[in-house]
Amino acid sequence: MGLALAGAGVVLGLAWQMVSNSFQSLGGSAVKDTPEQVVSVMLERTFDYARQYVGVMGWLDASLPTVTYVVWDAVAMGLLVGCLALWRGRRRIGIVLLSAVILLLPVVFQIPAAPELGYIWQGRYILPLVVVLLVACGFSFEGLxxxxxxxxxxxxxxxxxxxxxxxxxxxxxxxxxxxxxxxxxxxxxxxxxxxxxxxxxxxxxxxxxxxxxxxxxxxxxxxxxxxxxIDAEDEQLESERRFRIAAGDDRG
Known part of the structure; x- marks a missing residue:
């Protein structure tokens, strides 16, 4: 349900950007990079934007102490890796897809903006989806x-x-x-x-x-x-035992 809401939010956000053309209000210097070059640059800057998920203050001129980034990066990576290890099937696919959206959505926005505004993307623009991803990963540890x-x-x-x-x-x-x-x-x-x-x-x-x-x-x-x-098979056996007790037959 949460991932569905996140997906709906992405679609609505994209629609709003297209309708409002809000990038036009941003200042920047146009670049002549090709779309392929924009993709390359944005992917290279992925981890730079990840620092902004934690925080870069002021006019992006005041980074936080290194220990703050190290701790948050370690916890976020632990949540993501642990989630992929614990969840299976559609839940794991949902986490992978949401991670891909966080990785690729800045590229999608930046390709049309680069010729007019240059590289204006900031990590905070996609922070809500990052929060959704980490919260979803946290739910995978609920049964431990x-x-x-x-x-x-x-x-x-x-x-x-x-x-x-x-x-x-x-x-x-x-x-x-x-x-x-x-x-x-x-x-x-x-x-x-x-x-x-x-x-x-x-x-x-x-x-x-x-x-x-x-x-x-x-x-x-x-x-x-x-x-x-609880392993899924053990949980099924426990449910069957409770059913037999309720039916008055606890021979097994």
Whole structure:
């Protein structure tokens, strides 16, 4: 159902772009690349756009700390690979098709735009579909048994790493606005003499973000799915046994 809604959203999005011609409002420098060259360039930039799924701040001039990208990339890849390993049939095909859409849709949009506007694509333009993909992949882990100590420890470490990466990235962006980021600009200026502060001050907003991150992390750990993954054949046998019990015949 979710993939069907995602597909409908893609179709409606394409239709809106064609009707509204919204790319005409974007500024850019036209290029004379052929469609084949545009395809090549866009595919080469795939992982550059993937960084923007996590975040590139300001006027695309402020990248997040490397650790933030590494953690998110590792988690996203783990979700995708795990999903393809756990799901079969139509569900696996759906994930593959959605991944292909995320990979190829920027190319489809960019081919007609390049001769007039140049390369104007940004990763955030397709971020909603990336979120749908990751959420769908997450559902594939729903039936796994997370009650064993190694599994729960792994999940706790994953949630902790995500929380730390997000918090560090948030403080890094605060630093970008408070003092700037570059050679000769150090953390002592951020803590001691910032040129800009949000309402309430840097410390308050950082502590609030930290508190929300900790609360969200604890909530994720507490409400993780705890059902054991049951093989389809065993599940069928269990259903038959329950049927016999209900019918008053539990000889088998």
């Amino acid at each position: 048994d997370f009650q064993s100590r190694p599994a729960r420890t792994l999940l706790k470490l994953t949630v902790f790493c995500l929380g730390f990466a997000n918090f560090y990235g948030f403080v890094w962006v605060l630093r970008r606005y408070a003092t700037g980021i570059g050679n000769g600009i150090f953390w002592d200026e951020f803590f001691g003499s910032p040129k800009w502060q949000p309402p309430g001050g840097l410390a308050l907003i950082a502590l609030l973000y930290c508190a929300i991150t900790v609360w969200g992390s604890l909530a994720c750990i507490r409400y993780l799915p705890r059902r054991r993954l």
